[in-house]
Amino acid sequence: MKSVRAPIPPGHEVLLRVIRSIPRGRVASYGEIAARAGLPRRARLVGRILGDYSALRLPWQRVLRADGRIAFAKGSAGWREQRARLLEEGVVVRNGRVDLARFGWQRDLDEALWKMA
DNA sequence: TCCTTGACCATTA
């Protein structure tokens, strides 16, 4: 656990911004967030940040593995809380997994572009 | 420096 008092590195700032911009009711994978932040291949950094900056109250529940599953060990406290938080905002979680085709952020973007056309 | 540790990922079997 890192202190939030310490200055936040630039690379972290951009990631925090992307994480905060995930719409309520949608989810994104660690890798997708890193890529959107212009930091491809740094999925692990995203996970590190979610834990380190927990005091910033980020919407961490919206971040899942690339296959849509909750990253925490199934049944653990974190797993249960994430599941509950997602359900609370309308995201369907079945067996610890979310259907990215339905709730993925990317899908949200596709929808917006489609409406535009 | 080197080594280990992750809220990861894509590929392959």
Place this chain on the structure above:
DNA sequence: ATAATGGCCAAGG
């Protein structure tokens, strides 16, 4: 669907 594997890379010790 699950598991092993190799890759990845920032932090910490």
